[in-house]
Amino acid sequence: MGAIGGDEVEQWDKMNGGEVVNGGGGGLGKLEKILVSVRLRPLGDKEIARGDPAEWECINDTTIISRSTFPDRPTAPTAYSFDRVFRSDCDTKEVYKEGAKEVALSVVGGINSSIFAYGQTSSGKTYTMTGITEYTVADIYDYIGKHEERAFVLKFSALEIYNEVVRDLLSAENSPLRLWDDAEKGTYVENLTEVVLRDWNHLKELISVCEAQRKTGETYLNENSSRSHQILKLTIESSAREFLGKDKSTTLVASVNFVDLAGSERASQALSAGARLKEGCHINRSLLTLGTVIRKLSKVRNGHIPYRDSKLTRILQHSLGGNARTAIICTMSPAHSHMEQSRNTLLFASCAKEVVTNAQVNVVMSDKALVKHLQKELARLESELRCPASYFSLEALVKEKDNQIRKMEKEIRELKSQRDLAQSRLQDLLQVVGDNHVPKHSLASRRNFTFDVPQSCEDEQSTAESSEVVDSVPKFRFPGRQDAQREHRSQQAENNVQFTAPSRYSVSSPPFSGMPPTDRRDDASQISNEDSNDLCKEVRCIETNITEGNECLESSAVGSNSLQDSNNAGSSMHANNDSNPSVNSRLHEESPITLEQHLENVRKPFANLVKDIGSSMRNSSCSKVIGRSRSCRSLVSYSLFEDMEKDDCTPPSRSLMTSLGDLKTVKEGDLH
Numbered sequence: 067m068g069a070i071g072g073d074e075v076e077q078w079d080k081m082n083g084g085e086v087v088n089g090g091g092g093g094l095g096k097l098e099k100i101l102v103s104v105r106l107r108p109l110g111d112k113e114i115a116r117g118d119p120a121e122w123e124c125i126n127d128t129t130i131i132s133r134s135t136f137p138d139r140p141t142a143p144t145a146y147s148f149d150r151v152f153r154s155d156c157d158t159k160e161v162y163k164e165g166a167k168e169v170a171l172s173v174v175g176g177i178n179s180s181i182f183a184y185g186q187t188s189s190g191k192t193y194t195m196t197g198i199t200e201y202t203v204a205d206i207y208d209y210i211g212k213h214e215e216r217a218f219v220l221k222f223s224a225l226e227i228y229n230e231v232v233r234d235l236l237s238a239e240n241s242p243l244r245l246w247d248d249a250e251k252g253t254y255v256e257n258l259t260e261v262v263l264r265d266w267n268h269l270k271e272l273i274s275v276c277e278a279q280r281k282t283g284e285t286y287l288n289e290n291s292s293r294s295h296q297i298l299k300l301t302i303e304s305s306a307r308e309f310l311g312k313d314k315s316t317t318l319v320a321s322v323n324f325v326d327l328a329g330s331e332r333a334s335q336a337l338s339a340g341a342r343l344k345e346g347c348h349i350n351r352s353l354l355t356l357g358t359v360i361r362k363l364s365k366v367r368n369g370h371i372p373y374r375d376s377k378l379t380r381i382l383q384h385s386l387g388g389n390a391r392t393a394i395i396c397t398m399s400p401a402h403s404h405m406e407q408s409r410n411t412l413l414f415a416s417c418a419k420e421v422v423t424n425a426q427v428n429v430v431m432s433d434k435a436l437v438k439h440l441q442k443e444l445a446r447l448e449s450e451l452r453c454p455a456s457y458f459s460l461e462a463l464v465k466e467k468d469n470q471i472r473k474m475e476k477e478i479r480e481l482k483s484q485r486d487l488a489q490s491r492l493q494d495l496l497q498v499v500g501d502n503h504v505p506k507h508s509l510a511s512r513r514n515f516t517f518d519v520p521q522s523c524e525d526e527q528s529t530a531e532s533s534e535v536v537d538s539v540p541k542f543r544f545p546g547r548q549d550a551q552r553e554h555r556s557q558q559a560e561n562n563v564q565f566t567a568p569s570r571y572s573v574s575s576p577p578f579s580g581m582p583p584t585d586r587r588d589d590a591s592q593i594s595n596e597d598s599n600d601l602c603k604e605v606r607c608i609e610t611n612i613t614e615g616n617e618c619l620e621s622s623a624v625g626s627n628s629l630q631d632s633n634n635a636g637s638s639m640h641a642n643n644d645s646n647p648s649v650n651s652r653l654h655e656e657s658p659i660t661l662e663q664h665l666e667n668v669r670k671p672f673a674n675l676v677k678d679i680g681s682s683m684r685n686s687s688c689s690k691v692i693g694r695s696r697s698c699r700s701l702v703s704y705s706l707f708e709d710m711e712k713d714d715c716t717p718p719s720r721s722l723m724t725s726l727g728d729l730k731t732v733k734e735g736d737l738h
């Protein structure tokens with residue numbers, strides 16, 4: 067037999083509306099306190115005869131009080147509350163319904179249950195339990211009759227513990243029975259007769275047999291006093307009829323114990339002697355152990371519980387804080403003469419109501435069903451083992467992705483910042499280009515701009531505007547260049563329709579160092595980096611045409627060579643300025659030159675260049691490329707000379723060179 071989850075558990079939970087929790091046995095269980103009620107019997111004939119007043123009164127359904135204080139314990143409480151208290155006029159059926167029925171009938175759902183009657187001798191235990199057993203069995207058979215879809219098997223066994231000896235009440239033999247402990251079944255009674263019930267009448271007969279077999283005796287307090295603890299055990303097995311004999315077949319198995327305890331007694335009151343006295347000692351001793359077990363269970367569940375100190379507690383171990391639902395009905399006499407014994411009963415009941423049991427659904431499975439169930443359980447456990455690992459790996463993956471996202475967001479922010487800066491510089495530049503009358507001081511404040519020459523610089527309008535810009539510079543007029551521009555415009559007008567420059571030649575944004583010539587090179591080497599780079603492109607065009615064997619080679623041979631040299635010089639200078647600090651430093655260490663010298667240095671190469679370009683333009687095909695580049699170059703020249711003017715012709719600083727270098731970088735980036 068085992069306790070498992072599944073439909074049976076849910077069914078039980080619905081039936082009881084309770085909290086299903088993990089049980090100590092590994093299955094699902096229901097933790098709940100023992101249901102404790104107190105039944106007050108009427109005064110007996112003897113008690114009335116001797117004028118023994120009723121001391122106890124049930125003031126409501128849950129509280130019982132004593133009318134007077136205890137003589138020897140004036141501070142002891144006089145009111146006690148329980149799940150239910152029953153007045154002396156309550157019949158046993160009401161006691162059953164409210165104090166035992168729910169717990170007792172759990173057995174049909176596969177839950178073990180136990181109904182106890184506890185109290186002093188002659189308090190009405192047997193009177194109560196006889197009725198409880200009958201009502202329970204009646205309801206069980208009623209339940210069976212209403213659930214024809216299930217097949218029920220009822221088994222009955224009965225024992226008594228007399229003088230600490232276990233006897234089979236259904237056996238004619240009077241031999242004592244031994245107790246055994248089994249890991250699965252718990253403590254069980256060896257060779258105890260178990261009868262399969264045919265019907266309700268069959269059970270009645272067997273109960274009658276038990277009554278006849280049970281040890282009773284006459285005492286001063288009870289003419290028919292029970293001298294032993296009696297345990298009637300009704301075991302119910304049920305299976306769904308549709309699965310009978312099939313693999314899926316499972317069986318609910320549970321037992322309900324009807325425990326009629328022997329009554330505690332004081333020898334002085336019972337006036338017992340001889341055998342009755344001995345019986346009384348055993349009774350009291352086992353009841354004392356039961357009280358100790360209950361008291362300990364009510365305080366700490368995990369401590370040592372002395373179940374083995376008596377056969378009663380060994381046999382009822384599962385009913386006391388184990389796999390069972392339990393109800394205890396404490397019976398008591400209202401007589402003042404039994405006040406102290408009644409108080410002990412109430413103290414026992416007070417402890418019992420704190421005891422928690424852990425009832426589980428008990429299911430027996432067919433071998434095939436058991437194998438299937440175990441396979442299912444194994445798969446579930448394996449899945450649980452895998453889940454934590456996959457969960458942690460997923461968590462790590464998510465963290466890694468989060469870090470990547472944060473990193474990328476940071477990069478995006480930086481790129482946006484760079485983009486905004488470039489756009490800002492471009493705006494500044496466009497504003498400068500578009501405004502021909504920009505105050506010089508504003509230009510001075512834009513020394514670190516990025517200069518981007520638009521593709522449309524090849525347009526005629528742009529060219530004209532550029533020319534105007536150049537013309538608008540009063541102090542640094544560049545007659546040679548203007549002449550070349552005029553020549554170029556004239557030539558371009560002639561060839562306007564014929565030439566379309568490749569877009570790669572339209573980009574012209576070289577940095578212009580404006581440095582004085584410091585290298586021992588020809589005039590071309592004195593051209594600024596800007597023009598050098600510009601010319602570099604132009605020279606390439608020229609060279610291309612030269613290699614094509616055009617006749618312009620001879621006519622422009624000098625200019626080409628000059629340009630090539632200029633290009634080399636410019637490239638060299640640019641490279642040195644950017645990448646060779648020593649050379650750059652050397653350049654700065656040269657003695658300063660005058661403004662006139664500087665202008666002359668700048669003018670000469672341009673004059674030569676323009677002259678050469680003019681010659682080339684008059685030649686056939688190469689002129690188109692040069693003309694286009696010139697219009698761009700004019701823009702650069704304007705800005706450059708504006709700066710030079712502002713700085714009183716001081717050579718452009720390294721920062722300007724850097725800015726122009728940046729311009730080239732940005733422009734190339736935009737093109738990409």
Ligand SMILES: Nc1ncnc2c1ncn2[C@@H]1O[C@H](COP(=O)(O)OP(=O)(O)OP(=O)(O)O)[C@@H](O)[C@H]1O
Binds near residue numbers: 189190
């Ligand atoms: N609630 C009750 N109403 C009427 N009579 C009762 C009630 N309870 C008990 N009695 C009567 O009291 C007497 C003693 O009852 P009972 O034998 O059941 O006591 P007990 O606790 O079992 O005693 P013991 O422990 O000695 O066996 C009986 O005659 C019984 O009929």
